[in-house]
Amino acid sequence: MGGLLLVTRLVGRDLRFRPAQAVLLLLAITAATTVLSLALALHGVTQRPYQQTRAATRGPDVVALFGGPVAGPQGPGPAVPTVQAEAGALTGAPGVSGHGGPYPVASAVLQLGTIAVQVQAEGRDQGAAAVDQPKVTAGSWVRPDGIVLERTFADALGARVGDRVGLNGRRFTVAGIAVTAASAPYPSLCYQPGGTCVASLPTSCDPTRCTAVGSGEPLTTLQMGQAWLTRPDARALASRAAPLAYVLDLRLRNPAWAPAFAAAHDNAQLGGPGSGNLVPWQSIAYDDGLLVQDEQQVLTPGAWLAGLLAIASVAVLGGGRMADHSRRVGLLKAVGGTPRLVAVVLMAENLAIALFAAAIGLVAGWLTAPLITSPGAGLVGPPGAPSVTPATAAEVAGVALVVALTATLVPAIRGARTSTVSALNDAARPPRRRRVLIAVSRRLPVPLLLGVRLIARRPRRALLGAASVAVTTTGIVAVLTFHATADDRLRGVTRIGNPVVTRDEQMLLVITVALLALAVLNAITTAWATVVDAAGSSALARALGATKRQITGAIAAAQLLPAVPGAILGVPLGLGLFVAASGAGSRGTTIPSVGWLVPAVLATLVAVTALTVIPAWAGARRPVTDVLAREA
Amino acid sequence: MTAGTQSMVRARGLRKEYGSQATLVRAVDGVDLDVAPGETLAVMGPSGCGKSTLLHLLGGLDRASAGELWLAGRRIDTMSERGMAALRRDAVGFVFQAFHLMDELTAAENVELPVLLAGRSPRVARRRAGELLERVGLADRARHLPSQLSGGQRQRVAIARALANRPMVVLADEPTGNLDSEATLDVLRLFESLHEAGQTLVIVTHDSRIAATADRLISMRDGAFIDETRLTGGTSGRLGALLDLDG
Numbered sequence: 001m002g003g004l005l006l007v008t009r010l011v012g013r014d015l016r017f018r019p020a021q022a023v024l025l026l027l028a029i030t031a032a033t034t035v036l037s038l039a040l041a042l043h044g045v046t047q048r049p050y051q052q053t054r055a056a057t058r059g060p061d062v063v064a065l066f067g068g069p070v071a072g073p074q075g076p077g078p079a080v081p082t083v084q085a086e087a088g089a090l091t092g093a094p095g096v097s098g099h100g101g102p103y104p105v106a107s108a109v110l111q112l113g114t115i116a117v118q119v120q121a122e123g124r125d126q127g128a129a130a131v132d133q134p135k136v137t138a139g140s141w142v143r144p145d146g147i148v149l150e151r152t153f154a155d156a157l158g159a160r161v162g163d164r165v166g167l168n169g170r171r172f173t174v175a176g177i178a179v180t181a182a183s184a185p186y187p188s189l190c191y192q193p194g195g196t197c198v199a200s201l202p203t204s205c206d207p208t209r210c211t212a213v214g215s216g217e218p219l220t221t222l223q224m225g226q227a228w229l230t231r232p233d234a235r236a237l238a239s240r241a242a243p244l245a246y247v248l249d250l251r252l253r254n255p256a257w258a259p260a261f262a263a264a265h266d267n268a269q270l271g272g273p274g275s276g277n278l279v280p281w282q283s284i285a286y287d288d289g290l291l292v293q294d295e296q297q298v299l300t301p302g303a304w305l306a307g308l309l310a311i312a313s314v315a316v317l318g319g320g321r322m323a324d325h326s327r328r329v330g331l332l333k334a335v336g337g338t339p340r341l342v343a344v345v346l347m348a349e350n351l352a353i354a355l356f357a358a359a360i361g362l363v364a365g366w367l368t369a370p371l372i373t374s375p376g377a378g379l380v381g382p383p384g385a386p387s388v389t390p391a392t393a394a395e396v397a398g399v400a401l402v403v404a405l406t407a408t409l410v411p412a413i414r415g416a417r418t419s420t421v422s423a424l425n426d427a428a429r430p431p432r433r434r435r436v437l438i439a440v441s442r443r444l445p446v447p448l449l450l451g452v453r454l455i456a457r458r459p460r461r462a463l464l465g466a467a468s469v470a471v472t473t474t475g476i477v478a479v480l481t482f483h484a485t486a487d488d489r490l491r492g493v494t495r496i497g498n499p500v501v502t503r504d505e506q507m508l509l510v511i512t513v514a515l516l517a518l519a520v521l522n523a524i525t526t527a528w529a530t531v532v533d534a535a536g537s538s539a540l541a542r543a544l545g546a547t548k549r550q551i552t553g554a555i556a557a558a559q560l561l562p563a564v565p566g567a568i569l570g571v572p573l574g575l576g577l578f579v580a581a582s583g584a585g586s587r588g589t590t591i592p593s594v595g596w597l598v599p600a601v602l603a604t605l606v607a608v609t610a611l612t613v614i615p616a617w618a619g620a621r622r623p624v625t626d627v628l629a630r631e632a
Numbered sequence: 633m634t635a636g637t638q639s640m641v642r643a644r645g646l647r648k649e650y651g652s653q654a655t656l657v658r659a660v661d662g663v664d665l666d667v668a669p670g671e672t673l674a675v676m677g678p679s680g681c682g683k684s685t686l687l688h689l690l691g692g693l694d695r696a697s698a699g700e701l702w703l704a705g706r707r708i709d710t711m712s713e714r715g716m717a718a719l720r721r722d723a724v725g726f727v728f729q730a731f732h733l734m735d736e737l738t739a740a741e742n743v744e745l746p747v748l749l750a751g752r753s754p755r756v757a758r759r760r761a762g763e764l765l766e767r768v769g770l771a772d773r774a775r776h777l778p779s780q781l782s783g784g785q786r787q788r789v790a791i792a793r794a795l796a797n798r799p800m801v802v803l804a805d806e807p808t809g810n811l812d813s814e815a816t817l818d819v820l821r822l823f824e825s826l827h828e829a830g831q832t833l834v835i836v837t838h839d840s841r842i843a844a845t846a847d848r849l850i851s852m853r854d855g856a857f858i859d860e861t862r863l864t865g866g867t868s869g870r871l872g873a874l875l876d877l878d879g
Contacts (some may be wrong), residue, residue, distance in 0.1 A: 550717075
């Protein structure tokens with residue numbers, strides 16, 4: 001009990017005595033824990049909007065698809081009697097309590113102004129359906145020559161109620177805009193096989209170079225949208241090259257049975273090629289969540305990068321604090337403190353800061369998550385509350401503690417093992433001698449000579465600086481690779497917006513800002529630690545004739561030289577991170593051009609130098625006599 | 633004839649103030665000083681009397697609040713920061729009480745440092761360091777780190793470093809303050825040889841035995857000169873015996 005009181009008192013007093021260092025530590029760890037909390041808090045946030053949309057649209061439990069790209073080679077399409085027979089078998093199956101359809105689905109090219117895009121046009125009755133009645137959010141439901149567009153798709157097109165659009169050359173008016181729970185919203189409609197995509201490109205079309213007749217606009221199922229129109233209008237759009245498919249919406253007595261029902265009534269039982277594919281509502285909910293899942297895919301590696309930078313920050317800051325603690329260690333030992341007590345005192349402070357940072361990160365993540373968890377226009381209702389479970393809290397706190405422990409364990413043990421006398425004398429850890437670097441530096445201009453010798457004095461700090469720049473460049477290169485890959489994939493089909501890419505870009509911006517903020521903090525703290533550590537030798541060099549500019553140049557060189565390999569190493573690491581995090585594989589990844597990579601690396605190095613010059617110049621302004629008198 | 637042409641160091645009305653109004657402290661208060669070429673001058677006084685501050689002003693480590701200062705006929709108190717740095721590098725050698733050697737550099741590398749800072753080649757720097765370490769009797773300790781040297785040896789390395797760029801004047805601030813009697817004698821012998829070689833020396837000390845070795849002794853109190861004595865004994869003769877340091 002007494003020991004706890006002592007540790008608490010010492011930690012409290014030290015925090016009050018050195019608040020600036022504590023605040024910097026807190027900022028570094030908080031940045032990492034906030035990004036991690038954000039990534040973890042996104043779990044399941046789209047569940048609630050999907051359920052609300054299902055309720056509002058009387059969403060189906062299972063969607064049966066007849067024809068389309070998943071059902072086999074294109075041909076004239078499934079025969080109506082066959083579809084009716086198979087639909088009858090499904091609607092009469094045990095557990096089915098209601099149905100809608102089968103509805104005809106035409107594959108068509110929608111033309112709005114100069115934009116042409118592939119669309120899945122579903123023929124519906126003008127009256128409301130008992131199962132899957134899309135909720136109209138603007139305008140009205142289908143009517144002859146009146147088309148209703150899925151809301152995310154309409155947003156991407158910039159289409160509004162009353163606009164005139166063409167479908168396979170026929171003119172329609174946008175009668176309304178609606179949301180549905182029966183299919184994934186744009187652009188995820190055909191995102192993965194086995195989804196609710198039943199339309200396809202025309203059979204005459206080369207999938208790699210398919211263009212719209214007339215406009216020459218490229219077509220791809222990757223950007224297919226959902227539309228509804230009357231059954232006669234849908235049938236009128238069909239042709240031999242683009243035959244009709246069919247959709248049947250099923251309601252089960254127990255929605256939880258949907259996956260089992262879909263598995264039990266798969267293609268084979270439905271009658272072979274050209275026949276049905278069953279999609280349970282849980283799969284559609286999953287596809288609906290792709291928007292947010294992509295965010296997580298971006299945020300999670302981003303959180304790890306931020307964590308690595310935080311470790312570097314804490315190591316530099318913590319190392320500086322440990323040097324300050326030298327005299328305290330001596331006093332503690334002189335009055336009978338055991339090495340263990342000393343180590344506990346030295347580490348408790350950083351661990352306390354880490355826990356506090358974890359708490360702030362959790363709250364910040366929980367509060368800011370709703371800003372980035374909008375489920376998108378494809379669903380109705382607000383996002384669910386971000387999930388902060390005990391497991392999430394434990395994970396964030398664990399990461400914060402690991403960051404603090406990794407960075408302070410070695411200095412704490414070293415402090416505990418320091419001899420009492422040298423600790424009482426406040427003897428700083430003697431700098432290391434690197435014979436080769438000292439010898440090489442003799443041939444360099446004065447700023448480089450002094451800079452290289454500063455690196456030789458504290459190689460671990462130089463290594464941390466290099467690692468920090470490597471992590472920052474890794475993040476920047478990963479972001480550039482994302483843009484290059486996205487641009488490459490969507491080349492020629494990017495005339496309409498892609499909400500997934502837009503959301504990814506927003507998340508990347510969040511990550512980039514967090515990484516840059518931490519990198520700036522690192523550059524300044526590392527430079528300042530170097531300035532403080534080298535105060536004596538810098539003052540001595542000035543007494544021996546070095547100018548302030550040479551000293552500033554030396555400090556800058558001491559940061560810049562390790563930063564160069566760090567920045568270069570960041571390039572392959574960034575590419576590797578993108579390949580690993582995106583799951584795109586190396587073939588699916590587009591390497592950013594040299595015109596982007598070289599300026600990114602150079603800009604990082606210039607930024608490091610610029611950030612270093614400020615503390616270096618401030619340090620060089622200290623009067624030589626003051627420093628030498630203090631060091632005496 | 634311009635001011636200061638006959639003196640290696642010349643100061644007129646030199647003043648250094650800290651603080652303002654109620655907290656104003658005059659560390660150096662209107663000092664006039666002339667040090668002739670080849671002269672050894674000792675400055676004595678109690679702690680805090682301003683003698684170290686005076687030394688810092690003379691060496692361009694600090695700037696005076698008022699007054700004029702010449703070194704070898706060149707006005708130095710109006711020099712830019714860069715000019716002051718060049719002055720410290722080429723014209724002045726410092727010897728500190730606390731040695732101020734770089735812990736991670738060997739004795740030779742410490743002595744080389746000012747030569748390298750002056751932009752000379754590594755070979756020239758190495759040769760000059762060898763000569764100087766030979767001169768201070770530490771040729772066999774050239775590859776030793778400061779932590780492997782005794783206090784007296786460290787100060788001898790520091791003196792060698794102060795001489796590296798053949799300065800016009802060597803300024804020594806309590807050079808024997810951290811040394812035992814034997815090491816003090818070594819350092820004094822070294823200063824004696826410098827004096828004989830015509831080196832201008834200004835030594836700040838509060839040890840009267842050290843002061844007795846100089847050509848001239850100035851006493852300071854409260855930032856001002858209160859007494860000046862020309863010493864007849866100087867640094868010639870049987871120094872150790874005179875100072876009773878031989879043991």
